[in-house]
Amino acid sequence: METQDADDQEVFEIVDFTTASEWECFIATVEETIHEWRLSGERPPQSPLTRGQLATARWREKNVVIKFADFPFMLTHHSIISDTADSPPEESADTNTDYDSDDESKRLPQFLEDMMNRDNDFPARAHCLVRWYGAREMLTLAPANPRTPITCPSKSRLLLSSVTIAANNTNCQVPLFVQVHQGSSRVYVGVGLGSGVRTDFNMVYLKHPPPQCSHLAGLLDVFRNKLQCTVTSQPVLVSVRFTYVLKEWPHTLWTQQPPDFDATLTEVGFSDLGKLPFGALSDPVSELHVSATWPCVSEDVLVDSDVYSDLDPVSAPLWTARLIAAPSPPCLLSEYLTEFLDVCRSNLSIAQVLGPAFLHDLDPDPDHQISSALDRLTKPAVPSLSAVVGRVRRSTHRQQQHTNKPQHQPTNTNTNNTQQQQQQSGSESGPIPIDILVPILNYLFPDAEGEQPSFPYQATLSQVPEWRTEDGDTQEHPLKSPLSNMKSSGSDGLVWRLGVSLCHVIHCLGGLAAAAHLWHEVVLELRFRWEHCVAVPGVGGGPPDLASTLLHQKLQMLNCCIARRNAREQATHISGCEDMEEEDEFFECEEEVEDEEDERSSSSNNRGGGVVRGGAGGGGAGWSSWDKPEGRLKRCGTLRLLHTGEPLYIPVTQDPAPVTEDRLEEHTDALLRLGTDSLGSHLRARLMSAALLSDMESFKAANPGAALEDFVRWYSPRDWIEEGGTEVGGGGGSKDSQAPPNPSSHPPQGSLSTRMQIPGNMWKEVWNSAKPVPARRQKRLFDDTRGAEEVLHWLGSLGPGAACCHLLPTVLHAAICRLAQERLLFSLPASTTPLPQPRHSNTLASVLNVIAQRATRLSRQPPDPDKYQELVEQVAEVEACVARAQSVRHKILGDNNGGGGGTGNGGASCDGGGEGGGEGGSERRSTLEDLVLRLLDSPEVTLEGGPRGEAARVVQRLFQQAYKASQLLDDSPGDSEGDGDIPGPGGSPVSELGRPVGREYLLRTTVPAPSPASRPLPHRMFAVLLPGEFRLTGAFSQDTIFCAL
Structure with missing residues (x-):
């Protein structure tokens, strides 16, 4: 009975085969996306591709996530943006066309016409599928998560079948590709349909090439066998490209040295202390690629087999070159700014950074320094410099510098040598040695050196440094307009020098601890100046300028307090002297003055003006004492x-x-x-x-x-x-x-x-x-005393991070002005990297102008290191562009600084013999100047004149110099220096450029397929041979209408 009940309760699963499966839902989603992007149906013909359009044009990408069951895929539409088109391709699908339907049935799909285009064989910068198949538009399907690739062949075929069904159902004539295997291998399979033609896109990817595929003759055999070509078939058109790479530059071609702070303060002097460094520490140009191309010739013209090859780069009709920039080269200015930003993010106080023991060492005998109990109770948080006399100012070096400034000397001058040594122990144990600290303080406060300081401040401080031309004439600074309204401080003023000096000590002397040490010394110096009524130099006079930074305003306020105190004490002193003189001396009034006073007194009496007072001048005897x-x-x-x-x-x-x-x-x-x-x-x-x-x-x-x-x-x-x-x-x-x-x-x-x-x-x-x-x-x-103490308390309460935050606008201001000092910047094109692109100009100078405008707007907000991070990155990118240009000029022209002077001793052009003078020399230099600018502005440039042009000769000399340098470092035979390169064909000689690192072969023809009765259709095969990589891509078409044998 129980068994019968169990059978009655059993539920049978009913499978409804009329519902859509997950595979059908996936296909339907692909079709829906194709319709949404307007890629279905017949499309009007487009204009042929121009020369180099695939490399220079802009591309548009659309993405959508499509799921197959629970597995997500990313479907991407890649299309070129044509500047000459009246409307984008997706908007032209629904327009009415007047072309004949018979012509349309005979016209091949657009991707087949692009595949046979001869003007874009080797695009310098494009998607890998664009380079291999020459398509201007395509759809790619790839796993949304790169860590879950499609490695199973059955899944690959299932996905390819799915997109083929979707393309056939929607009459989509855009080729579709499916990415398989690992994403780094860039392996795709695809299909293209339209006008009764089916094109299969297949690919072979190996680590090493088969012997028969390592030369042109073997690749031609593979191509013919695939097409089953007969003797009467059209000849195969071949394009060959050999690429030579220069990786190891001679050491004499890069002369940038890292800064030596000790040398700056001793041997060189102070000239570099007030200027931020600039330039790359390593060569920002990592490689130079030179390609020799034989474009679109018949298979009978070139001979390249396993026994003989005439593919010598000297015989190539076309030479191209491209630069490979080093990724994120270390640059001095960007490193300084980045480290300064890191310090700005610190919330530690000076005591937390330097330790309480360091601050305690500043006051070894407080009873001796504090004169009264009231002073003890009202002792400020920042100790006065008189309390720490001997630490820096009482050193022997400092005493000699203060001999001409008696008002700047501390009052406690009878300290014995033992006490001086005890007080100097705190400075010697600090992050900044005293022999470096004293010159920095002298640079910040040059009036302490005496009547003739080494680096005095200018009488007036401007927003931008003085700008001089190469002839020495003074002109308006190119950044004066955007920087004139920046909430910063005067150029080369105290705040400016303090910010630059902090950048130096942070980078060279210990980071946060060095910044805390220098800031603490500056606060001590400011308190010393207040106590002894010595004005603070380098901040200007008058009330605080609200258009400057808050730190600059505080220093101006301190100067106002010092000036008020001096004036008050001087007035009190003069008044006291006058009272003493009035008590001791008697001045007899002159008769004329007495007559005048009598007239005024009588005049007052005639008007009946109240109390009679004689002497309106204030000294008459008729006034009451009160x-x-x-x-x-x-x-x-x-x-x-x-x-x-x-x-x-x-x-x-x-x-x-x-x-x-x-x-x-x-x-x-x-x-x-x-x-x-x-x-x-x-x-x-x-x-x-x-x-x-x-x-x-x-x-x-x-x-x-x-x-x-x-x-x-x-x-x-x-x-x-x-x-x-x-x-x-x-x-x-x-x-x-x-x-x-x-x-x-x-x-x-x-x-x-x-x-x-x-x-x-x-x-x-x-x-x-x-x-x-x-x-x-x-x-x-x-109250000048209270105001000064408030300023000093505010300064003393700032930690090194907070002090650097208040200096951020000034430091960025100095960095922008430092960039402008590189005259080469104003002749360079704007970089294609993520920099702010001006609307009306495409030069690097206009980019710097935009950065200056952004810095001006940001300076009027509370300082925030995170907001300044983007500007610092943009400044670093501009610095890298200028350093890259300097490196290229040094290699091509021989300039050591990129300034446009004569050729130096390290560049390739210095070997030009007697071509350097007269009109020929200037024309030659102009050609090389143009080559430098094109190398920096374009992904790939054509060397005018081919292998016999001036540019090609300079490139050959670079390769020769690199070869000679490698021979000096390595005594092994020259044949063994190319271990990592592709071994050349058996009979190919090694040219002056060495052996090719990469070889590319492009083969295409038009033959009927799959049978002789079919329409002649385009076919294409592309072979790439690189070190450790062999890739063979093929696009083979079939006539789906006339396919019978």
Whole structure:
């Protein structure tokens, strides 16, 4: 019973053969993609390919992922973009055509016509299938994951059958290829259908060629046997190409040396310290390929068998050359910038990098240095240079340099030798040796050397260095326009030199630790200068320039603090001296002055002007001791006070407080946080009235008895309305502006403007609270001591990474200017590598201009190393292009620096004998100059004149020099030097170029297939013989209509 129930519950699987299988779904997906890309149906004829079009034209690729069951494939459509076509190929499928259907049935598919084209036999740069079959359009099917190749023959045939069915169902005349085996082997099988013709694309890939396939005669036999050609068949057209490779360049052809930092600071001097290095450390050109080509000749013309060959490159009608650039050659400028970016990404502090022991060594005896408990409590985070005297500045070398700068000497000069040795131990144990550190500091702060420094700063700092022509004339810098608005610092200023010096020490002296050491020394130097009131050189005067970097603004702020402190101390000293002189000396007043004072006193009495005061000049005896005028600068024209009639004097006021952009942003944020209500507006006005209060107090002190109207007449003339006049406006004027002279002795009649009479006006409140205090006795609007300590604290709190981040715009600025110093750059074409391509120019100079514009925009953003990474890569690419050009010029022309001078001793052109003078020499050099530019701009160039041209002779000399150099290094026989090359045919002589490294044979003909009654169809076979590789590709067509025997 249980068995019966189990049988009843058994479920039988029903297979529905009407549903689509996975194989049918795969074919349907391929067909759908072909229809979507408009590759189905008959297509109108296209114009024939022009010479070299397959190599120089742009290509378009479309990709889609198609799955066979769970296995993904990538279907790619490769098509050429024709500049002469009115519409792209995919848009022409649905257009109406007027050509005759009978002609269409006779016309062969487009890929067969391209296969027989004779102008694109060996394209220099194209897809491998394009090179082997000459097609301008094709579809490829490959595994989406390269690590899962199709290695099974049955799967390969299944995929080929699938795409054949899809092409047949959609009437697609674009050849389809399926990639099999490993992706690195580049093995494809394919099929092409259309107009009653089927073309099979097959391939043979071996490590070594069979003996019968190592020469042209054997390949012709294979080709004829495949086609079953008869004696009456058309001759086979043959194109042969032999390629010779120059890999080992003579050592004299590359003279670039890596920088020697010790030599820079000792033997050479400081000239290289302020300049970023440039150039490739190794030869950026790895190989030179020279190809001798016999294009499209009959099989009877060439003889190449196992016993004899007349394929000598000297007899080839066409010579071509191409350069193979070294992948990512190491270049100095790019290495400097990359390492600088790496340091910028560090978040470590100086103490974390150098260790606490290093900082403790700076203060071996703190009790001796700190003079009071208050100094101990307020000791800044960055120790003063007086606390570390002897570490660098107290060294013997530094003492001799400071003999002419007494104000720059520390106060503690009685330190014994034992203490000096103890204090110098910290510097000697640092990453930068003291004999290198001191010259760097002298370079950054040249005024410490004395009255005649080696490298003084310029009086004015410009955004770009001075630009001189080859004749020595000064011209406008080519990058002045894009770099003039860059938020950087002046060229060759302190910030500029600091950034370049940090690049040097990072690359040569220890990376992050060296950067921390130098930055720490710079901060110590800045504190020393503040303590001793010595200005910081190389940053310019005046308030902080908000168009420069924040670090440059901070240094300018420090200079402002030093200048204010000097002026304040000097004014205090002069005032004290004047008081002492007034107490000790008596000056008798002259009679003319007394008469003038009497007249002014009587004039005041006649006007009834209140208290009688004699002596408007401030020194008369009629002034009260508490009402004595002080702080007068000069008279304000002929203006007089309204109530007293005394002349109105412009007071000495405090200068506006300098501010950096970070403090300005903080102040703006604080004002915005007060809100927009009445209370917030009142508080905002109070915060902004500090400068107004100071000016009012100075005005009251200089003009006793003055009223608010008098202050407005001087400070804001537009807010004073003359009687009978109109109100000029409510805007604030300038405190330095003055009213026009009033010749009348009577006081002017008028009133304040409307906004000044509003109840609760801030000006009235400030005027009522202001006291007559001269500027020198007022509370300072800008506390230079506090400002300097804030700057020094900000600088001392920066780690080496943060300091380098603030220097990023300046370092990139210096790198771009360093690129512009290479004059060869302005004559080079733009590289095809991923560089920003200008719209209206195709030169490397225009690319550098675009990079400078991007750097200018990026400099106005907060410094971010990740954002600068792309620009650094572009700068590195430009450097590699220029270094590559210098290498080629040195090899072809003999120039050592690529500057266009005479030929040197290392190039190939120096062996030209007596051709170097006169018109012939200039014409010859012009030809070689053109060859250099074409080699750099094109993937492959044709050597004019073939093997007998001037360019070919230079190339032959390069090969000869390389051969001679190899013979000097290797005493083995010359026949053994080509172990890695393809052994030549039995009777072929070895030419001056050596033995060919690669040989290519292209055979094609038109014969009926598969039977003599079929239509004549194109056939093609391409053979490639390389070291360790033999490839034989064939495209053989069959007539599917007339195929009967």
